[in-house]
Amino acid sequence: MNYIGTIGEKEVRVSVRETGVARYAVTIDGQEHLVDAHQVQSSVWSVLYGETSFEVDVQGKDEEFEVLISGDCYKFTLMNEQRRAMIRAGGKGAAGKAMVTSPMPGKVVKLLVKEGQEVKADQGVIVVEAMKMENELKSAVAGKVKEIFVKEGEVVESGAKLLLVE
């Protein structure tokens, strides 16, 4: 299988081949790495790279990964090559920049703006409370509040759309 990894600005080509029980040859930009990898607990892997031992916690949602090794967090995306080709062709993935979403489950305490109101980039637009801490969320872009999807007092999930600025 072939994948495209995106780490910051950098893109790498990754392919995986199974070479035995729990053994894999993983090629990154042409360089082959042989590993012995066992999924030992939920998302935790024991990886022997040569004889060097790593515990690796792979947290991934869709194609976005956050991988923990010894307290260091590696963030990147990893996408099946065909899938990416399809998405590119379809033109998806452009929107969302101006969408304010809730980074955690919580309760909407206060809306700081109204629909139609002009906002600056980095201006606070909504306050969400989780675990007794209030978090003021900001608009990433300057523009006009196009739509507000929630009401004050509403309980929202992590990732819920809160409001759209255009």
Next chain:
Amino acid sequence: MNYIGTIGEKEVRVSVRETGVARYAVTIDGQEHLVDAHQVQSSVWSVLYGETSFEVDVQGKDEEFEVLISGDCYKFTLMNEQRRAMIRAGGKGAAGKAMVTSPMPGKVVKLLVKEGQEVKADQGVIVVEAMKMENELKSAVAGKVKEIFVKEGEVVESGAKLLLVE
């Protein structure tokens, strides 16, 4: 559902009725007990009996149960009433008394008897090693060794038939 519980020599009639989410009315010999029971981890239950809180570990295989509460082990069988009626009618369950089985996974180190040999009750008949400890297993009954199912050096599972004395 109705069950027959057997605790030592004693038999009790048990029935279970669901009365709400995670709430049950369990009747034992006519006396009704109302409990709030949640399976919290594998075989571990959190039970509120009235307001008294118990952690209960229910280990059961087939109809045989070993239940742990605060370090005390309660052993009993619990069988669906209909199923027991069927088994009784079929006349199963008589054999096995003279069968020597391995109480743990291990390796057969030594056979102390041959087929056809007379043995006394409580006579050691086979030595099974597990985790570097040798365990001499005894025949529960006096009689003749009818059949030996294993060879020395053989690795056996827990519950494996080792030999039959009749």
Next chain:
Amino acid sequence: MFRKILIANRGEIAVRVLRACREMGIRTVAVYSEVDRNALHVRYADEAYLIGPPSASESYLVIDKIIDIAKRSGAEAIHPGYGFLAENPRFADRCETEKIRLIGPSAHAMRTMGSKTIARKTVQAAGVPVVPGTVEPIATEEDVFRVAKEIGFPVMLKATAGGGGKGMRLVREEGELRSSLRMAKSEAKSAFSDDSVYIEKYIEKPRHVEIQLLGDRHGNYVHLCERECSIQRRHQKVIEESPSVIVTPEMRAAMGKVAIEAARSVRYEGAGTCEFLVDAKRNYYFLEMNTRLQVEHPVTEMVTGIDIVKEQIRVAAGEKLSIRQEDVRQIGHAIECRVYAEDPDRNFIPCPGLVTSLRTPGGPGVRDDSGVFEGFEIPIYYDPIISKLVAWGKDRTEAIARMKRALTEYVVTGVKTTIPFHIRVMNNRHFIEGNFDTNFIDKVFFKEEEERQLENEDVALITAAIQVFLEERKRAMAQKPAESAGPVSMWKYSTRPGIRKLG
């Protein structure tokens, strides 16, 4: 001694108190909200009572309900833990009226020390240096602006009834004042049902050092030496240790004496803590007194061998303190890391959710005070604390090495946690050298982290790629037979080596 105690709390601190009671042979009563039915405190208690919906204001904070359960269960005393009702003098009054012993100081002591402004006044009168600022809550927005300009920026806005970093805002310049005031008041209102705030001069590069105290009804007091809690984020402690690297024996004795005087002034009973700010010249300023068990009490227990919760219970039952000042020895060094369900890489945003797997560290010198288990869903309604990990060593170097070792053993999946953050702090040169103040995390640490090179990018990428590869194959295996359910497609799969084994 009490035969039965109600624990009016949840999470790790409820478990902590339950453990002490169980070791003392005292029966325990837990209370729980609807989302906490399976929580550890319910399972570790002898009895457990439902007290309402998830929201704390409808359950753990409702005095009537707690008192009602205490009476129904026949509990003779209530341990409030920290947070919730722990420093609520109305609750203390009510317990007295109902003849139920509250394990904590008197309502009078709570009121005096609980209002930061009155506490400042009291202590200042006794000659203890305090940080410049107002001694009264400030009434109007105009006053806030006026006083802030008088003292000069930066200033701190603090909730009069505050604690735990809630209702607290640092304001560096006038332009930030209005919005910070609104946030501080709003937080204070929702956390303490009291939105009054006061202002203090903000001391640059301060270190936070506090003295743990115990007092009994018979007028005996001991201090259990200091803890340093300068490693904070959002003004909330995240790493604490004892001893403090900046405290000399003389300073320890002096601060201990002052702290005991402060306690004595309100006839303090039970466990309490006097917090001080220490500036670069080792001047210390009384900050406030916490009239409750502190989150970070375990570090003191590790170096002194004294079980603070058991002492609390004993003195609440009228017994004398079992220790004299000369018996208190600070042996070795202890560090505590608070493990929260938060994302340290996204400004510590809370990450409640299901704990899908858990491996707690063990071995020598390690203590874990946890309130979760594998399969527990960390609720959105309360503090996101998972556990407090404490490491003891014969000196600070060993304690840090041990903490790092324990943190790397700690596995919590399903929710993001502050474990990686703590590992990085333990590796930080300034932290190891003891060279930090309360701004360290926000001002120094994260900047240094940004510049640090990560070493194992390849391994991270390789492992994620293998996981994706296996997941895709699993999906393919699950779909293919259904989509084109003929024997041909099955056969096609089975001939590819290694495929069947792992499907």
Next chain:
Amino acid sequence: MFRKILIANRGEIAVRVLRACREMGIRTVAVYSEVDRNALHVRYADEAYLIGPPSASESYLVIDKIIDIAKRSGAEAIHPGYGFLAENPRFADRCETEKIRLIGPSAHAMRTMGSKTIARKTVQAAGVPVVPGTVEPIATEEDVFRVAKEIGFPVMLKATAGGGGKGMRLVREEGELRSSLRMAKSEAKSAFSDDSVYIEKYIEKPRHVEIQLLGDRHGNYVHLCERECSIQRRHQKVIEESPSVIVTPEMRAAMGKVAIEAARSVRYEGAGTCEFLVDAKRNYYFLEMNTRLQVEHPVTEMVTGIDIVKEQIRVAAGEKLSIRQEDVRQIGHAIECRVYAEDPDRNFIPCPGLVTSLRTPGGPGVRDDSGVFEGFEIPIYYDPIISKLVAWGKDRTEAIARMKRALTEYVVTGVKTTIPFHIRVMNNRHFIEGNFDTNFIDKVFFKEEEERQLENEDVALITAAIQVFLEERKRAMAQKPAESAGPVSMWKYSTRPGIRKLG
């Protein structure tokens, strides 16, 4: 100091040594058999090398393989843990030849003390009282019968190379002698590749008290006080504590001195233990010296604050002991319970298998040294130890209460464990009073247990019935739609209230 150490062991003790190395900043090399690929020691190490099939005689016991990995990995030293190669003088010789430092005493010390008969001779010559018996291995069956009758029954048969209760048999009368001899020899053969045995007089009602020692290359010795290990089953220790209730300060000093003399006689280096039997009149008899780290070393670490494994590593690297005798303080009381995958209700039969869920105890004064995790399959090939749970308290009463509390928190499902057994011991009146000897478990405890009334039969039955009820319904739900897949039967189910929710 070493830069890299190979740990020639597995399970909890490998993890224990790995933790010490990690805290000292020393790189670690693990070795593992085919069944141990996912074991904790492989995951905690910096490097890991496969050394063969599951059977220890083809992996962990193969000197050539261990030496080969040490060379390939560049390890400068090997820690053998306990068991396996820990007291094998041929391994010590080989390490010396290969210029790899073995973390342990010299081959000479191992040989002298490792042969129980030579050790007895050596110590007896120095005037230390030993138990009556042979000082040579016994060659023929006739000799065994003759000597046994001379000393008089009961006698103990013991493997010359023995340890850990293996190759050991108590013989009460002549009729049992032949079969016991066969078993002892056979066990000794398979455990130590040496079937020679010797005979000792069996002392009635003895207590087992041992002295922990440390020695360095420079002739310095300290003892770290005593441990009592009288709670045994099948002559194997299961509960250990420090201090011992029968040891007075004078006795402690005297036994410590004798133990150091024994160590000095072989120029002992590293950590070792002199075991004594103590009779009802507090006479003590040298039993043997264990030339390795003991399973039960954590109880000593808890009361002294000394990390014994780190001291081992330091003295192996040529450093002087970091402690003098006058620095050693025994503070409070510690108890260790060995948690095995065994069924205590069926004569402690091993119960290997998959650990389906795990919750380790925490909180104050609790240490858990574990080698397993949730999802680990405990192999049939090795010792069935799951973990060592240690509780510290300010006195024995608190340590027992704390241990009981911790044990009731400990959840291990999927395999039977000795946790329930330990809880019952902690509740036993004789144990609490300190009134026991090495026969306590077999002779007293189980009899008393048989007579004890259990209190919660109803709750046990109720919970099992609910589990059966839910399982049956689940099965019914899974089968019914398939068997009679019409909409009618589906509809019939869906109208029964509450059914769908839980399917």
